[in-house]
Amino acid sequence: MVDNLENEKKETKELLSLAILAGSIMLKNGAETYRVEDTVNRICKSRKKTKYVESFVTPTGIFVSLEYGNEIMTYVQRIKTIKIDLNKIDMINNFSRKFAESDLSIEEGINELKKIDKITGYENTIKILWGSLAAGFFSLLFGANLWDFMASFMVTIFVLIFTTKLCKFNITFFISNFCGAAIASALSILLVKIGLGENVDKIIIGAIMPLVPGVAITNAIRDTMSGDFISGLSRGMEAIVIALSIAFGVGLVLKIYFKGVI
Amino acid sequence: MEFIKQFFFSFICTIGFAIFFSIPKNSILKSGITGAIGWVIYIQITNIFSSTILGIFCGALTVGILGEMLARNSKKPATVFIIPGIVPLVPGSGMYYTMLAITEKRFNDAANIGTETIFIAVAIAMGIIISSSLSKSIKRVKNKS
16 A cells, blocks of 8 residues: 555656757757746646646746645756757647547656657758858848848858857857857948948848847846736846847957958 | 849748758748748839838738748648748847947937838847747637537
8 A cells, every 4th residue: 555655656756857948959959938838737637647737937947836645745847048949849738738648657758758859950050051052132122132042041051160169068058149240240241341232230140130028128128018017027137148248349349340450 | 033033042041041940841832932932022012112010010010921831731840931931130240230330339320220110120029920820829729610
């Protein structure tokens, strides 16, 4: 009897850690907070033994409380890096539905989640090439000409290679965005001096487009409007700080340029 | 001609960012079309009513509705289509210009551009929230009947 109870308790604990694992993979890859809350709740409620689940998710951490028998278990998970990986969000979403509907054992579930976490998706070179192409077309949307497009494309390739290299050294996002923006504006000025491209400002705007926090500020407002004030505040803060770091980087180089040093 | 040009530019732009955000392979084209239609509607509405905010709102609403429809169709979360789709509309350059103005002590410019940036972000968020709550209520009505 006692053994049985102990086993059930252990199982519930494992269920909780599975839910946290799924939630943290989603949050790390840029899912909205309400979607993470839904997923964690769905996974925890899928097994009948749990009475009560409440989760609280912010972009920097997940808190889940789960009542089982007459005990309450709580789990806190801190999240540090946030990038956007839509493929993983989709896969975890499918997994949580499958897990809730079928009798998949918890161990198998955890193995599957770990497999999803390790998927790398597209090659870095492909990502960089398409990101730069998008940046080039962004300058065209802002009214640049064909030469500006070429310049912006080339500058962005350099910037993205540099920032992905910096990411491997675990450098804080402020520094990497600052360096990326500085390099982008320095190279743009250089290319215009050589004669490739005419409008410095349009090339720079295109080149920093993969860095600027447009999606972050929109998500911040969206979270705030749906009542998740803490998520909204923290995402908004992230957006403001990133924009500030980019402005520092570009502003520094432009200031040196206008003083006539380069 | 201008119309086709804008459609093509924003199409490539959306696809580029979709791959940058590692979208699932079978959704690349769909997200590109979503983003391009949203951008063209933004351009048209802005030209007709000469109001950027209204244009952005209509563009985001279109992206949201198309995204929800595609999401139901291909059984994926709507974010997969909405995040790349709003990228051309999103006020990234506005954020940058605001901060640049602040670092250069041009506070009037900062206030001007900053307010517009925030209004654009609010318009996009409203468009997406309206479309997602519409799709939720349609789902509820369908489940009841």
